[in-house]
Amino acid sequence: xxxxxxxxxxxxxxxxxxxxxxxxxxxxxxxxxxxxxxxxxxxxxxxxxxxxxxxxxxxxxxxxxxxxxxxxxxxxxxxxxxxxxxxxxxxxxxxxxxxxxxxxxxxxxxxxxxxxxxxxxxxxxxxxxxxxxxxxxxxxxxxxxxxxxxxxxxxxxxxxxxxxxxxxxxxxxxxxxxxxxxxxxxxxxxxxxxxxxxxxxxxxxxxxxxxxxxxxxxxxxxxxxxxxxxxxxxxxxxxxxxxxxxxxxxxxxxxxxxxxxxxxxxxxxxxxxxxxxxxxxxxxxxxxxxxxxxxxxxxxxxxxxxxxxxxxxxxxxxxxxxxxxxxxxxxxxxxxxxxxxxxxxxxxxxxxxxxxxxxxxxxxxxxxxxxxxxxxx
Amino acid sequence: xxxxxxxxxxxxxxxxxxxxxxxxxxxxxxxxxxxxxxxxxxxxxxxxxxxxxxxxxxxxxxxxxxxxxxxxxxxxxxxxxxxxxxxxxxxxxxxxxxxxxxxxxxxxxxxxxxxxxxxxxxxxxxxxxxxxxxxxxxxxxxxxxxxxxxxxxxxxxxxxxxxxxxxxxxxxxxxxxxxxxxxxxxxxxxxxxxxxxxxxxxxxxxxxxxxxxxxxxxxxxxxxxxxxxxxxxxxxxxxxxxxxxxxxxxxxxxxxxxxxxxxxxxxxxxxxxxxxxxxxxxxxxxxxxxxxxxxxxxxxxxxxxxxxxxxxxxxxxxxxxxxxxxxxxxxxxxxxxxxxxxxxxxxxxxxxxxxxxxxxxxxxxxxxxxxxxxxxx
Numbered sequence: 001x002x003x004x005x006x007x008x009x010x011x012x013x014x015x016x017x018x019x020x021x022x023x024x025x026x027x028x029x030x031x032x033x034x035x036x037x038x039x040x041x042x043x044x045x046x047x048x049x050x051x052x053x054x055x056x057x058x059x060x061x062x063x064x065x066x067x068x069x070x071x072x073x074x075x076x077x078x079x080x081x082x083x084x085x086x087x088x089x090x091x092x093x094x095x096x097x098x099x100x101x102x103x104x105x106x107x108x109x110x111x112x113x114x115x116x117x118x119x120x121x122x123x124x125x126x127x128x129x130x131x132x133x134x135x136x137x138x139x140x141x142x143x144x145x146x147x148x149x150x151x152x153x154x155x156x157x158x159x160x161x162x163x164x165x166x167x168x169x170x171x172x173x174x175x176x177x178x179x180x181x182x183x184x185x186x187x188x189x190x191x192x193x194x195x196x197x198x199x200x201x202x203x204x205x206x207x208x209x210x211x212x213x214x215x216x217x218x219x220x221x222x223x224x225x226x227x228x229x230x231x232x233x234x235x236x237x238x239x240x241x242x243x244x245x246x247x248x249x250x251x252x253x254x255x256x257x258x259x260x261x262x263x264x265x266x267x268x269x270x271x272x273x274x275x276x277x278x279x280x281x282x283x284x285x286x287x288x289x290x291x292x293x294x295x296x297x298x299x300x301x302x303x304x305x306x307x308x309x310x311x312x313x314x315x316x317x318x319x320x321x322x323x324x325x326x327x328x329x330x331x332x333x334x335x336x337x338x339x340x341x342x343x344x345x346x347x348x349x350x351x352x353x354x355x356x357x358x359x360x361x362x363x364x365x366x367x368x369x370x371x372x373x374x375x376x377x
Numbered sequence: 378x379x380x381x382x383x384x385x386x387x388x389x390x391x392x393x394x395x396x397x398x399x400x401x402x403x404x405x406x407x408x409x410x411x412x413x414x415x416x417x418x419x420x421x422x423x424x425x426x427x428x429x430x431x432x433x434x435x436x437x438x439x440x441x442x443x444x445x446x447x448x449x450x451x452x453x454x455x456x457x458x459x460x461x462x463x464x465x466x467x468x469x470x471x472x473x474x475x476x477x478x479x480x481x482x483x484x485x486x487x488x489x490x491x492x493x494x495x496x497x498x499x500x501x502x503x504x505x506x507x508x509x510x511x512x513x514x515x516x517x518x519x520x521x522x523x524x525x526x527x528x529x530x531x532x533x534x535x536x537x538x539x540x541x542x543x544x545x546x547x548x549x550x551x552x553x554x555x556x557x558x559x560x561x562x563x564x565x566x567x568x569x570x571x572x573x574x575x576x577x578x579x580x581x582x583x584x585x586x587x588x589x590x591x592x593x594x595x596x597x598x599x600x601x602x603x604x605x606x607x608x609x610x611x612x613x614x615x616x617x618x619x620x621x622x623x624x625x626x627x628x629x630x631x632x633x634x635x636x637x638x639x640x641x642x643x644x645x646x647x648x649x650x651x652x653x654x655x656x657x658x659x660x661x662x663x664x665x666x667x668x669x670x671x672x673x674x675x676x677x678x679x680x681x682x683x684x685x686x687x688x689x690x691x692x693x694x695x696x697x698x699x700x701x702x703x704x705x706x707x708x709x710x711x712x713x714x715x716x717x718x719x720x721x722x723x724x725x726x727x728x729x730x731x732x733x734x735x736x737x738x739x740x741x742x743x744x745x746x747x748x749x750x751x752x753x754x
Contacts, residue, residue: 063571065578130537134530153511153577156533157570160507163537164570167544168563171556179548179556186545193534193541194440200530201442 040371043364047095047117050110054118058165069158073129073146087141092372093230094121099364100234100248103356113237115173116181120230122166123185127192127226129159134200163189177236184236188229195221202288207296207310215293216257224256227372231365235355247355248365254348255369261341262373264289265334268325280321283328284314290340295333302331345373417748420741424472424494427487429465431495435542446535450506450523464518469749470607471498476741477611477625480733490614492550493558497607499543500562504569504603506536511577540566554613561613565606572598579665584673584687592670593634601633604749608742612732624732625742631725632746638718639750641666642711645702657698660705661691667717672710679708722750 059070071077075087094117101113131137132145133155139145147155170182198218202210231252235245267289270279282289288296295306306327309319328334348369356362436447448454452464471494478490508514509522510532516522524532547559575595579587608629612622644666647656659666665673672683683704686696705711725746733739 063567063574065574066567066570126537130533134533154574156507156511157574160503160536160540161567161570163540164544164563164566167541167548168560171544171547171559171563182548182559183545186541186548189541190440190443190538193443193538197440197442197531197534 037367037371037374039363039367043099043368044090044092044095044371047098048091050098050114051091051094051117051121054114054169055121058118058122058169062161062165065154066158066161069146069150069154070125070162072149073125073158075141075143079144079149087143089141091121092368093124093226094118095368096120096227096230096252096365097234097237099368100231101237102234103238103361103365104235104240104244104248105238109234109238112175113234115169115175115178116233116237117230119166119169119181119185120226120233122162122169123189123192124226126159126162126166127189127196129155129162131196133159134196175237177239181233181236184229184232188225191221191225195219195223195225198222207288207307210288210293210296212290212293212297215288215290219260219290220253220257223260224253227256227259228252240355244355247351251348251351251355251365251369254344254351255372258341258344258348258369259372261290261337261344264291265337265341268292268328269334280325283321283324284316286310286314291328291333291337294336295328295331298331298333300331302327306331341373345369414744414748414751416740416744420476420745421467421469421472421748424475425468427475427491428468428471428494428498431491431546432498435495435499435546439538439542442531443535443538446523446527446531447502447539449526450502450535452518452520456521456526464520466518468498469745470501470603471495472745473497473604473607473629473742474611474614476745477608478614479611480615480738480742481612481617481621481625482615486611486615489552490611492546492552492555493610493614494607496543496546496558496562497603497610499539499546500566500569501603503536503539503543504566504573506532506539508573510536511573552614554616558610558613561606561609565602568598568602572596572600572602575599584665584684587665587670587673589667589670589674592665592667596637596667597630597634600637601630604633604636605629617732621732624728628725628728628732628742628746631721631728632749635718635721635725635746636749638667638714638721641668642714642718645669645705646711657702660698660701661693663687663691668705668710668714670710671713672705672708675708675710677708679704679706683708718750722746 055074056076059067059074062070068077068081071081072079075084078084097113097117097120098110101116102110105112128140129146132140133147133152137145138148145155146158150158167182167186170178170185195218198214199222202215202218228249229252231248232245235248240248264282267282267287268280268291282292292306292310296303296310306324309324309327314321349366352362352365352369356365432451433453436444436451439447445454445458448458449456452461455461474490474494474497475487478493479487482489505517506523509517510524510529514522515525522532523535527535544559544563547555547562572595575591576599579592579595605626606629608625609622612625617625641659644659644664645657645668659669669683669687673680673687683701686701686704691698726743729739729742729746733742
């Protein structure tokens with residue numbers, strides 16, 4: 001349980017880039033099917049089977065105009081309202097809720113935690129709808145984002161409706177933990193707002209005005225908080241003690257930060273399995289991702305080179321993204337990110353052992369944490 | 378208790394307009410101090426005294442970036458973070474929560490309902506933040522709107538944070554009614570989303586494509602729903618029976634619709650007390666308000682004249698807004714709106730009598746309902 005996850009330990013800088021393709025493709029939502037991820041794949045499939053009916057029934061209760069946008073966003077309908085085969089993402093967050101409940105309370109707690117799992121997934125999707133409007137992201141899960149199809153106003157409103165639906169699904173749940181779960185989820189939303197604020201504010205600032213510490217705080221708020229909250233809600237539904245809830249929250253946060261670090265590495269050097277975001281995409285977008293900020297603040301000659309590149313917008317044909325990536329690497333950004341990811345995964349394992357000392361009971365959460373961080377092998 | 382409120386019964390079409398001034402001034406938030414409104418003024422002041430500390434303490438718990446925007450929006454801080462004297466609106470909704478609780482449960486219920494009153498006011502302000510972004514409204518409560526000061530992204534995020542804060546304040550409240558109140562408030566948010574969607578969609582459509590029925594449904598969702606919810610939450614906190622809760626919800630909805638009808642009359646013919654929105658403003662903005670849609674769908678010659686005017690944007694100096702207002706009046710839009718407002722107020726009085734048969738106990742709610750609908754005298 002405490003061994004370093006294969007993904008991070010096995011990753012080696014290669015100095016080469018995957019072919020640079022279309023920018024803005026979302027990599028987060030890719031399904032995976034490697035033999036290593038088999039346990040996680042089963043957990044994700046079983047979680048979908050448990051949570052999808054609750055999600056669909058919650059969305060069916062929305063007013064017609066909001067329902068239409070939500071069904072489109074979840075990939076269950078085309079824009080014209082006809083049924084779609086569906087690509088609602090891999091739904092790692094509800095799986096974490098159910099795995100946490102199962103780890104601390106067995107199958108009964110897992111079954112009881114379905115409304116909490118649905119609530120977390122609804123909150124995740126509400127934030128995606130709003131973030132896409134703010135970030136002007138045009139593609140999500142390989143489809144046009146809701147705001148490009150329905151307009152900004154309707155995308156904002158659909159996000160608001162999913163947010164209300166999430167907290168409603170907890171408010172009507174008679175489980176003794178539902179109120180504590182709702183309070184925790186609402187706190188998490190506020191932290192997500194702070195994280196998104198920090199992200200958009202940082203992207204507007206000059207590269208030399210961004211510190212590594214604030215980038216890490218932002219990443220924890222934007223990515224770690226909801227993974228931690230998912231695990232904490234599962235623990236609450238298992239009737240866990242405060243310390244166990246806190247430890248599972250810390251586990252999810254640390255795994256979330258490790259995920260973000262690896263995701264940022266993929267955003268520069270590409271996904272070796274070529275299923276996700278193309279290499280160089282984050283550099284072309286001048287994104288102040290974690291490895292980039294680590295490089296920029298390294299005080300090395302390569303940092304100055306990178307700062308110069310980041311001072312002007314990317315021009316295709318003029319700038320060699322492989323050279324820019326090499327600057328990040330020479331400035332130590334890649335090594336730093338991989339060491340940080342390994343550190344955070346080690347921290348996650350410690351917290352998991354604290355919350356769930358029985359390795360067998362912790363197996364599901366371990367498999368999911370490895371699944372989300374295994375992308376750099 | 379069943380007499381028609383003075384405002385509606387006493388209003389007479391005059392065919393004249395107040396001086397046409399700046400468009401977009403918000404009339405909804407004007408403080409009033411007429412002798413008629415003394416009981417309401419006292420209730421609003423007492424409500425503020427009870428709810429403001431809860432609101433301020435809730436907002437103080439927000440992450441720093443969100444707190445700053447919220448404090449600006451509530452009028453408690455200037456954009457630079459220095460304290461402001463504050464103009465957070467007249468806060469009719471929390472006053473309705475407390476008056477409903479007091480009507481059905483006395484002072485104990487009123488005191489217990491403060492978290493619900495704060496939650497309703499937080500939801501109201503979350504929707505104002507988002508609506509201003511969608512509608513590109515630049516002024517609210519005589520100040521620049523949050524999105525004009527902080528940008529769209531931060532105004533959306535601050536709205537999201539206030540939404541979460543509202544439901545959090547109910548989730549942490551140990552009162553036995555808090556979960557039912559949270560579910561009802563979340564349902565109300567979804568209806569508000571539907572109402573705002575319908576409003577923005579209708580404003581984009583041609584004047585002859587909008588029916589009076591859908592305009593009324595939209596107005597009930599956009600304005601009536603939250604006033605009804607405020608009353609229902611007060612009843613829930615008083616431990617009222619389902620029928621009383623439903624009757625107070627219907628009371629608030631009907632009073633809300635009456636308010637909207639009178640507000641729309643003021644948007645065309647002006648506020649006789651000249652404290653609010655200038656005459657003709659809604660016509661200049663080509664707003665499909667209730668009297669306008671009633672006029673457009675009347676099948677009269679004046680309807681055709683109005684439709685022709687609405688087919689092109691307003692040009693100052695070229696179009697005489699007094700003549701346009703006269704067209705609405707000749708098409709019957711003004712009489713219809715005032716008759717409808719009187720009908721809805723009569724309906725509100727019936728529902729109030731059903732929920733609170735004792736006239737003395739119902740006095741506060743009656744005073745607040747008359748206060749919000751008395752504007753056309």
